[in-house]
Amino acid sequence: MTTYLIRRVLGIIPVLLGVTFLVFAINRIVPSNPAVAILGDKGTVESQRQLAEELGLNKPVFFDVEGYRSSGRFGQLFDSQYFKYMGELLTGNLGKSFMTRAPVTDSLKVRFPATMELALFSILIGSTLGIVLGVVAALRRGTWVDTGMLFIAVSGVSFPVFWTAIVLIYLFSVQLGWFPPAGRLNVTSTLQPVTGLFVLDTLLRGQYKLFLDSLHHLVLPAFALGTHAMALIMRMTRSSMLDVLRRDYVRTAASKGVPPLVVVMKHAFRNALVPVVTVMGLSFGSLLSGAILVEAIFNWPGVGSWIFNAITQRDYPVIQGGVLFVAAVFIVLNMLVDLSYVLIDPRIRY
Amino acid sequence: MRRFLRNRSGVIGLAIVLFFTVATLLAPVLRPYNAGTDRNLAKRLKPPSAEHVLGTDELGRDVLTRVWHGGRVSLSVSLLVVGFSAVLGTALGVLAAIMRGWLDLTLSWFVDILLAFPGILLAIAIVAALGANLTNALIAISIMGIPGYYRVMRSAVIGLRDLEFVQAAEALGSSKFRVAVKHLLPNALSPLIVQVTLAIGRTVLTIASLGFLGLGAQPPTPEWGLMIKAGYSQFLTAPWLSIAPGFAIYLAVLGFNMLGDAIRDHFDPQLRT
């Protein structure tokens, strides 16, 4: 177990190295230049060249082969954008955005908790609905109720998330006025962040009205994002419930005259939750990608829309820092899910 | 087969998929309008009528015709994407499993790198670099799909590799590749089929997402995501513009997902009821 753990953790390093390499490569497939994007329509050839130099983009991407050939110094080979970036990375510096000139780490501190908060609440909404649907379907298996529940769950994963988002805004914000259409807090409210998770911060600061306000802002985006997780969790709940319901101890309890609802709640449901928890972990990846669209539509200041905008603006430091960070989180999360399998099911060995 | 037909949602899914297949094949024959070029600026944004069952769009084109043709685009691109990544992913996965050693390590490392990009992010980055069009979106989504097949096939083949009949074949002097093609691949097919059916629905959604972001199909291609993007700003005044393609996406994805679920249940007795 310990060796497995060490191997998994060490295994992260080459993958992250590969991610930095791939991000650099993808960014620079096309000769398009951020200096052109920054200077815009009015930029001249000369001003673009000047600015590219100021931003350090005139250096070779990976290896300075020409410089090595002409100087003969081996070190010259590594005088490139990539190795400069990696050097800075080792000191924890992710650079500054080309567009805002703000340090990438500063933006991450604000944006990552925002996406986390959205993802957590999506999981919460998705799993609550998914578990309810799954339990009901399992108890009524083979009937039309079962098919109906499955239909609802599969529907959740079949709607395009950007479409659901805009329909929700028009229905619940514009027409009914029940929920705010955007943002994390009322525009006039202020909150001194602690963790960056506003739901938590409002409680820590004792601002209970703002706590309700932040929850209120979460409902629509979290629901739009959560429907996909719902389908997965509903299926898992249903099948593990069916599995548990067949077990002897549940049957025994039922035959002893324990009311059916109590049997379900006390025995079956609790046992069925175990695989569901791992599925929740796995849903995070699809949540992050759905977040790109949902964040843009709900004006949610998270990492998804941030990286997307950076990609279209060729804001290299933000793309590199943002993708690297998200990838790292994602890898660690996947590892934890794998480890939880080992812990939960002793039959699995590595 | 009879067992499959008893699965209600699987039958519904199959019906929907068949409907879309037939409808898209017949698309050029059935509607009197041309999805790409028929414009009539005088008749733009007209609500549904007898002449235009789902109304007209911002250029005065028949929305039903465009949604119908959109099915051709979405389904054919999805099939290409799934086919492309299934073939590549399977080939690489089987290769890694039978060759083991450094090749397995390298391929698995590369797949792990691809998997570290959550969801659609990798596709967005690739399309942004290569240029936004349907072909590049197809390439990007295909690359995004490779790791799934690679992993499934690699572990399926590793699982089979040590079974007696495979070892017997190897002992009798068959080459590794012969064993792979004749014995391993056919036996690893069921996880592949499950993976493929479920992937089609997901791919339809991904293509639409890229189209919506402006990174997929370009006008005047009648692509569903693109149509939603063009129409949803008029949600209150001309709701048919975005509801029609949105519902088409929903129905197609629903069909493939239900069919895929049913096939999975069929192959995986653990999940069956």
Place this chain on the structure above:
Amino acid sequence: MKRVLLSLLVAFGLLGSAFAQQPGSTLVVGMSILPNTIDSGDANDSNAIAVTRQIVERLVELAPGNEGLVPGLASSWEANADSTEWTFHLLQGVRFHDGTPFNAEAVKFSLDRWNDAANPYHFGAEGKAYVGWRNLFGGFLGDGSAVSEVVVDDEYTVTLKLTRSISFLPSLLAGGYFGFDSPAAVMAAGANYGTPSVGSVGTGPYRFERWEEGSRVVLTANTEYRDGPPPTETVVFVGVSDPTARLAQLKAGALDIAAAISPSDLDSVLSDPNLELVRGEGGLNTSYLAMHQNQKPMDDVRVRQAVAYAVDRVAIVDAFYAGQAVAAEDIIPDSLWGHADGVGAYPYDPAKARELLTEAGYPNGFDTELWYRNSGLEPVIAEAIASYLADVGIRAALKTEDWAAFLADYMAGNFPLYTLGWNADFADPDTFIYTFYGPQAVRRFGWNAPEVVTLTQEARQVPGQAERAALYAQVVTAAHEAMPVLPLAHQSQFFVVRKGVTGLVPNPLGAFPVLAGTSKAQ
């Protein structure tokens, strides 16, 4: 369970009424994106300038609602005979938000900081690009800049010495880029001046309060403003990149003012009793279809003329702009001078277009590409143009890519046909003529006409409007004949606001108005 869900819904429903309406002294403005920076000299895009305009002020200001100029921080100005030296007389007794005085030294500080790449407060190496300065003044000191020296004559008088004659210098300085910052604040913040953690300090009606990354920029009223405090206490700028989401938020009451709404969305605005369209007259902008002569067969003038005849610009403007634009006659908007008498637009005449194509050797048309930007109206207009071209046999494949790539490609001459728009930097025909037909014409359109370029340069040197108009008439006539670019439309400036918002006057240059007199009724 059901009851719990229901009561939750009701509870949220009750809360719902709380978010919609803010106190009357707050204005929420929805932009397409939050600023990159609010260091005014470094601020480049219209969203950033919308914010900096409230905080810092310029020497010369745009008159509200028209293209004229009015005094700003300078009460008057004059030039020498050949317009190479401009003297500005400053307002007295004005203070920055941090209490430091505004005077000639402060003006010199900012001008030197923008103009001189070697200035200790320039911060070029830290990424400040001063795009506005580079583009309008030609570069930095000793490297193309039109400004050679800034001289402090006395405490309230400052003179700009130029390397070349510029007759419209006050117009340049009225552009959104050149607002004056407090030197003390710039020195204290260093390269971080204008970033979210620091903000900026000026003399304007609003002072910087805070900037929440990715969410909003909050400004509060400058109670000591020389014309009296503005009627609104707090202005909040939020960025909503999706135009439909922006409109939805306006409809839901989360915004008071929405900028950059597409004309195609106006149907749903006009049908909403809570919203109002605030419209300005005579927008100084031109959208166009360019034909790049590096790409065959656009090098043939008959083909370019055929394209001009084939596209029904009037029908396109009628269909898509919801009455907010006029079909363009030439590249200069109607409200400016500089047109040529008797030179009108090409009429819609597909038969004539086919004739010209046959003459050019393309009786069956040809295949080509039409590139467009994927934002606002541009996709539908490109589609409409392509279908008009298809009618005469020109099969144009529609293509797009993100803005960064688009810019690089169109400047490299990679697009045979592309649509774009141009917003005037200042209210003078020069911003159109020089941009389209000046030295950049080779790059933009592959149009290599040295004699026309010379005319545009000559027009910059002569001081009188009549002489300049005569030169411009020649340029416009030559361009009409050679047809490097087909002007499509001039769009009026407008905002969509919630009912009750008053005192918002759009400017024809598209600059976001100063909100000094804007308020919302309770």
